[in-house]
Amino acid sequence: MQSHSLHRMKVYWPLYVMAVPGMLFLIVFKFIPLAGSVIAFKDYSVFRGFIDSPWVGFKHFGTLIHHPDFLRVFTNTLLLGGFKLFLVFPVPVLLALMINEIRKAALKKGIQTALYIPHFLSWVIIGGILFDFFSLSGLFNIILGWFGHDPVLGMQESSYFRPVFILASIWKDAGWGTVVYMAAISAIDPQLYESAMIDGASKFRQIRHITFPILLPTVLILFLLEIGNFLDLGFDPVYNLLTPMTYNVGDILDTYVFRTGIQQGQYSFATAVGLFQSVIGFAMVYTFNRISRKVSDGGLW
Amino acid sequence: MIAESRNEKIFSATITILLILFSVIALVPLLSVVATSFSSKSAVDMNTVTLWPRQFTLDSWKYMIDRPDLWRSFFLTLVTTLVGTVLALLMTALFAYPLSKKEFRWGSVVMVAVVIAMIFKAPIVPYFLTVRGIGLYDNPLVLVLPHILNPFNLIIMRTFFKQFSKELEEAAMLEGCGYFRMLFQFVLPLSKAVLATLALFYGVVLWNQFQHPLFFLQNPDWFPLQIKIRQFITDDSVIMSGAASTAALNYNERTLRATTVIFAIIPIIAVYPFLQKYFVKGAMIGSVKG
């Protein structure tokens, strides 16, 4: 047994050496600062520091849950998170499959470039573009005008908020999201397609039986990662589209904690809300990872 | 070649048309930003600019291009992005490779740690104090070091390495090839597609960063591009009494904002075609044969 493990080390030591810089990085830039999350259970004050600030247990979590609008904020977060997972996430997969069908190389490159450009606009800019788009002189109302419809100021209508958020998310990131899938598709041996064609397999069959199965592990991993950020929609995308008129559908944990924690320098509370999101996210990843290991051999660990 | 069926032709045509349509939708809003950057402030004030410039002027661009500090930031950001991307790819590959191997005993524990690092966000104050503690305060290295490993990207690379042909590796191992040689001589050259992907991912983050320099840098000589750009993007105003006049200028905050946005994305769009060739189908197989 001992000689076996000695043998292991003799052969496998490079693997351990390779992992050292990465682990060092994670410890310094992630885990040491993460230890500071204890302030979620303290009344942290910048004057007293981490050690001397008093313990308060779950007080900040209580504040969050007992907030009069908590239910509304939580529901909005769940809904937007769910839409993102089920409506936004699959789009890049479909797009990648579609792009893969384009034969002309120049056209393919052009389309890819065009689709990924919106990713480089920050949400502040996209917010500005959307507010312009839905303004009285904007494109949306010009088009409504062609159909003899009265103008609608979309950004101040609650019913518009979720569709606008979803479409804007797709618009910004779907093209960008195809990059990983295109890389995965590029790994497919062209001989597979050639032999499939000789067998007379149709396009659809080729996609179903060759392209998609090869994409699947990547899709699965990305889905698992996406689930981890289920409640963490990010502050920017929502905040930059939000108006007081759409609070009722658009106020989420991130915007709420920005207003009540970050903007006021309430670090303990902000950290508590962050932990709340992360713990739920991690629990989801853990669960789905187990499921995915059972049904396939892929998984995160 | 077997002749395509009618259905398949329709299928291909539909896809092509749809994708072209999507591309137009993706580009049209950007067009309005470009149009604004080439319009006069009066035209912008009057809300007459939609998709093409009105009262065409180059003044916003002239103002931007004449700023020496902007160019300094531009080249600084270019350098940090390049250096950071190379370092990041190296770090990520080194870490992802053992994680993709069953022989690496700590694999699953480390993977849980990586996922935790991805999902849990460190509170700002301890993060600040830690990074400051290792000497990165007011140090330009802060533009690079915190970005050279990203758990999400690490997991993606690991996923690609896992799909690597086992036979190929085993054959190489039999020839007495060590793991380092394996990684650098066989695995990485065959992983151009994922390396190109992650180069994009890291590059964009490095190019667009503002949070770290905002918190950690005091010396304005080290400010990257996005900090300069944010000066125009935020909508703050303060009271300034007195007779300062802006009437003579042909640009305003709105046109300058549009200009900075375009200015900042041109380089990153210019890089894409060079990386794109690695996504072309069969790139990997070709290199195996050759």
Next chain:
Amino acid sequence: MKLKKMGMLLASGMLASGLLAGCGGKDASDTAAPAGQDRSASGDQVVDVEVWGTNIGYKPVEKSSKLYEFYKEKLGVGVINPYVEWNGGTNYLNQLNLKIAANEMPDLFVPQQGIEDNLAKNGAIADLTDLLPEYAPNVWSAIPEDIWKVVKANDPTGQGRIYYIPNVVEYGRYASMIRQDWLDKLGLKMPTTQDEYVKVLEAFRDRDPNGNGQKDEIPTGGREEARWMDHLFAMYGVAMFEGYPDWDLYNGELTYSATTPNMKAALEFIAKLYKEGLIDKESLLNTKDKWDGKIQSDKVGNYFHWVEQGNLIFENLEKSTGVKAEFAVMPVPKVEGYDGFYTMKKFASPLWVVKNNKDQEKLQATLKLLNNVYDKKNWKDLYLGVEGMHYTMKDGKAVKLPDDKSTQENQILNPATSVSTLDMSVELFNETASADNKWAIDQVTRNMEEAQKYAKAIAGDGLPASIYEGYPDINNRTLYAEYATKIILGQYPIDKFDEFVEKWNKSGGEEVTKRAREWYAKVQQ
């Protein structure tokens, strides 16, 4: 060959990890003394002081920069003002907190969100009660007695000490401006009652006052979150400061104006205006530049803002459309049963706090700096800034240059935000006007004088932010903004207002009101 390449890659990998581990030691010495912190070693006795405050995008003031030298010469103290992004105050507060957590509080800074309370309680900022009269007499005398009284009442330690220097504005800065030339053209007289005002707005909407043949006029309006339309609330006696409801006496008691019947009546009126197209349909979506843009395109008949920034708008309007517009201050229209006014706050907010410096030399330098900033002799120079950067000489007169964030250093010590009096502001305008913009400046100065007639200081003037502690959403007006905007748009009926008041009280409003009234009782003593 390949092995060599691999070795190189490996070496750079090692380098990367070496950097990670090694830079701590190497750079600690570099960062221990940031440029601004070290004492001027040149022996010219000038001490550098690190000052933090609002900077909306200008260049920082660095050691030996032009503005640094200017301040050093005028004020005898070196001023270092690093670039800290303001971003609505949020980023500023965060960075300030990080600085404090790292034990590097600036020597002199602008507090945010009531942070001065915590600073005072923890002994982190200097007790200025005795220091100011002795070392900074100019500050002491520039600020009126009754305002110091409020500052003392705001002492969080409850001992009536002075912990900050307040921002004092001794005149009304706000008013509703109306297009006098449009009124004249349509043969209308200046409205004095609400009915007349509505008639004027209707005429603006229907009778093409800008004469372009299109019905593109926007009678009046405001900006997002129902802000900068204070004039519509003002006629109902609602205390409103830049679109934020404020505290005043209602039924003899200090009350949050958003929850008063006055507010309900005002919202009902505004909703009616919205429905009839008398206020901009996009009022609740307008950003600053959008709304300014509309005014500057000769479309808006009436707007509410800082009177003293009108010249920027008038000149841009002329540049864009060729129209020399004439704006006059509109009296607060009379509504039966209400006393209208434009809200004035003499005591806008805490302006400066001083670090409780153990280093006596720094503390003295900070006080010297403050003393010289508040010296009236220096005001004009401080306002003008550096020649060639902030102003230029034209026909023997100093003319302010237009804002340019790429070349101008941040004028952190601006008398216009310290102690402003009407006379001083008007004088600055007159002294810096040029032949080209005299017409606009004259309008502004006339309007500034005129606005005083309708300005009223509110009872809640000087109320500390600490009354909101524990109730951030009350402080943020979140609930108010949601209900007010929806009522204005007609998405909610006016009856929903009562639901708002109830919710507001339940979610902390009652407690906040109690604290506010306690504070008021203390100030009244």
